[in-house]
């Protein structure tokens with residue numbers, strides 16, 4: 167633990183001089199690992215463990231096995247998920263949930279979204295990307311629409327099936343540890359996000375490998391230092407990616423990529439069929455790879471203020487240059503159908519492959535899992551007010567396209583869950 171650096175756990179002030187803060191923090195973290203020799207030794211162990219895990223992913227993939235675990239929604243609903251599948255999700259940090267929604271329902275949502283956009287002349291009025299969230303990555307931003315409050319999105323977020331899947335996924339986390347309760351795995355808050363629509367024939371420009379939920383923050387923030395206390399203390403084998411401790415106290419520096427919520431899993435709901443060659447999501451299914459990323463940035467081959475290219479306000483890049491040990495494990499998700507959902511641990515390295523879908527759409531609604539805790543509830547309440555106004559949620563550029571749109575979801579479209587997720591019954 168780097169006690170002298172800890173101001174308050176919730177501190178979100180961006181250091182006046184980020185470079186200087188990185189140098190100071192790196193020195194403090196190295197000192198905490200006792201001696202340069204210890205750092206080299208610990209890092210060699212982590213690298214070795216990563217090579218073994220990466221080799222296992224590659225071997226399973228080459229043998230034609232599913233390295234991204236697949237679970238049937240019907241099994242989640244019936245409480246009959248096989249033990250082996252649970253183990254696989256825990257080890258791999260991700261899952262595809264088949265049939266979270268009936269195919270016909272997802273296809274109807276897709277059609278309704280297209281109508282919603284057409285009726286409100288989105289294509290004619292779109293002003294272009296409003297942020298440079300992906301500017302630091304090799305490829306540019308794919309086809310993301312800043313639309314948050316359509317009826318299909320609200321219906322999917324508040325649906326009983328979605329609630330069930332989220333609490334199943336939350337159950338992989340330890341929500342009580344260090345003598346505290348960090349979140350309620352069986353109670354949701356909303357984290358309203360956007361949609362992606364990729365037209366047939368439009369190639370994906372892809373997104374290079376990265377992680378979300380903080381870049382330089384993962385080293386600089388006192389709360390993240392506590393999340394990763396075992397890694398920074400040299401006890402990396404004790405680091406548990408599923409321990410919720412201190413995660414709900416992380417407050418990222420304000421930027422266009424910041425996430426104000428603690429997400430146990432990021433996720434999306436498929437609205438169209440997508441195949442592995444379509445330029446789809448790739449996951450590096452090793453949750454503990456974060457320990458490697460953290461320690462790699464403390465190695466002596468880097469400049470004092472360099473965290474392997476991490477830049478404040480951008481996603482954390484994972485590159486050939488610094489992380490070639492990991493990248494062979496990057497694995498494309500299996501084919502998905504409308505109504506399937508795809509989920510990955512918030513620390514998981516992911517990318518979007520280059521590719522094209524010549525005769526298919528590639529459409530999803532981004533809907534993560536953000537369980538109830540003080541931090542998530544406060545953000546969700548603010549989102550509830552944005553919803554009433556049709557404004558963009560606070561974490562996203564204030565494009566506010568939907569303010570005057572017709573057909574937007576209203577409070578009357580929400581069930582009890584939907585209102586609770588947005589804190590609308592608490593006002």
Ligand SMILES: [Fe+2]
Pocket residue numbers: 376377378481516
């Ligand atoms: Fe991402």
